[in-house]
Amino acid sequence: MATTSRAEKKAAVDAAAWVFNVVTSVGVIIVNKALMVTYGFSFATTLTGLHFVTTTLMTYILKMLGYIQPSHLPFPELLKFILFANFSVVGMNISLMWNSVGFYQITKLSMIPVSCLLEVVFDKVRYSRGTKLSICVVLLGVGVCTVTDVSVNTRGLAAAFVAVWSTSMQQYYVHFLQRKYSLSSFNLLGHTAPAQAGSLLLVGPFLDYLLTNNRVDQFAYSSGSLMFIFLSCTIAVGTNLSQFICIGRFTAVSFQVLGHMKTILVLTMGFFFFGREGLNVQVVLGMVIAVCGMIWYGNASSKPGGKERLNHSLPTNKTENQ
Numbered sequence: 001m002a003t004t005s006r007a008e009k010k011a012a013v014d015a016a017a018w019v020f021n022v023v024t025s026v027g028v029i030i031v032n033k034a035l036m037v038t039y040g041f042s043f044a045t046t047l048t049g050l051h052f053v054t055t056t057l058m059t060y061i062l063k064m065l066g067y068i069q070p071s072h073l074p075f076p077e078l079l080k081f082i083l084f085a086n087f088s089v090v091g092m093n094i095s096l097m098w099n100s101v102g103f104y105q106i107t108k109l110s111m112i113p114v115s116c117l118l119e120v121v122f123d124k125v126r127y128s129r130g131t132k133l134s135i136c137v138v139l140l141g142v143g144v145c146t147v148t149d150v151s152v153n154t155r156g157l158a159a160a161f162v163a164v165w166s167t168s169m170q171q172y173y174v175h176f177l178q179r180k181y182s183l184s185s186f187n188l189l190g191h192t193a194p195a196q197a198g199s200l201l202l203v204g205p206f207l208d209y210l211l212t213n214n215r216v217d218q219f220a221y222s223s224g225s226l227m228f229i230f231l232s233c234t235i236a237v238g239t240n241l242s243q244f245i246c247i248g249r250f251t252a253v254s255f256q257v258l259g260h261m262k263t264i265l266v267l268t269m270g271f272f273f274f275g276r277e278g279l280n281v282q283v284v285l286g287m288v289i290a291v292c293g294m295i296w297y298g299n300a301s302s303k304p305g306g307k308e309r310l311n312h313s314l315p316t317n318k319t320e321n322q
Contacts, residue, residue: 017245018258024238026265031232039225043208043216044093049200050229051236052193058237059190071187077177082195084170089200090207091163097211098156105146107160108263109139114168115252122172125251130300131307134293135257141290142260145267145283171252178248185244193240257297260290 035041062068096104112135119125127135178188205216219225247255264287301307 014249017242017249020238021242021246022262022265024235024242025259025262028232028235028239029262031228031235035225035228035232039222039228041219041225041229042212042214043204043219045090045200045207046204046216047229047232048089048093049197049204050233051240052197052200054233055189055193055237055240056197058241059186059193062186063190068184068186068190071181071183071191073177073181073183073188073191077181078191078195081170081173081177081192082199084166084173085192085196086199086203087162087166088170090203091159091166093207094159094211095156095163098153098159100151102146102148102150103152103156103160105143106150107164109143109147110164111168112139112253112256114164115172115256118168118172119251119253122176126305126308128300128303128306130303131297134296134300135253137293137296138257138260138290139293141286141288141293142263144286144289146263146286168252171247171255174244174247175251178244185241185248188248189241189244254297254301258294261294264290 032044032047035047041047059068095107099107116125116127116135120127174188177183178185183191209215243255250258267283267287
């Protein structure tokens with residue numbers, strides 16, 4: 001009975017963490033889209049820096065209240081994480097600007113096989129045939145939903161390559177660091193958020209100027225745009241925290257596979273909030289295929305041998321464990 005109770009409790013917490021991530025992620029996307037479309041605020045990298053400033057303030061408040069205990073993360077590990085994370089933010093923003101929407105969606109889909117490769121190489125994870133096929137079904141469904149026109153250029157391909165690999169490495173590293181140094185999601189976010197906030201705010205305005213030919217300090221701010229910026233930063237705190245929670249409880253691959261549920265929700269919400277032309281038979285068919293693939297993945301990966309780690313230990317030393 002105790003084992004069943006623990007399993008049910010874990011399943012409930014996993015579901016709550018996932019719902020939290022989906023709601024906040026979809027919310028911040030909708031708010032950012034409204035901010036950019038309605039008010040013309042196109043400074044994506046600077047906005048992401050502001051997201052991490054707000055997240056940093058949250059971690060400081062939680063430390064003062066005693067919810068985050070002192071922990072240690074070696075500076076070389078922190079530096080590697082920040083490089084992966086910042087290249088991910090910059091790479092995804094540039095890829096979206098330099099590539100067509102169709103090719104941008106393909107690059108997002110390619111993160112799943114790249115994340116699988118990282119787990120196979122570094123963690124010696126073995127996937128069953130059913131798990132592999134379910135991932136293919138998810139990729140097919142999301143591809144049918146989102147991929148339309150596909151045009152490729154050299155600089156866009158380079159940006160996409162950087163975006164895919166840096167994002168996959170950043171998500172893998174979240175899970176890796178939490179396991180290796182026994183860090184909670186709050187602890188890891190407390191280490192990484194300040195560094196990301198400072199580095200992105202330092203680079204963001206210059207990068208946004210190169211990409212948009214507009215300066216963030218010369219933007220015509222209004223009460224409406226400031227309200228949406230504040231709302232975006234507030235919701236992003238939940239997005240950043242829930243990402244760390246989900247990857248820590250699951251893996252980067254599971255996060256990517258189930259994360260495409262957010263793509264489906266964004267398409268559906270866009271249909272209701274921004275016009276009905278985005279939803280057609282092709283999109284609905286893709287949604288159905290993708291959801292079936294996600295259900296199959298959940299069942300296949302949870303079965304014995306569906307997804308197993310051949311080596312169960314990480315290279316830690318006594319000092320770090322203590």
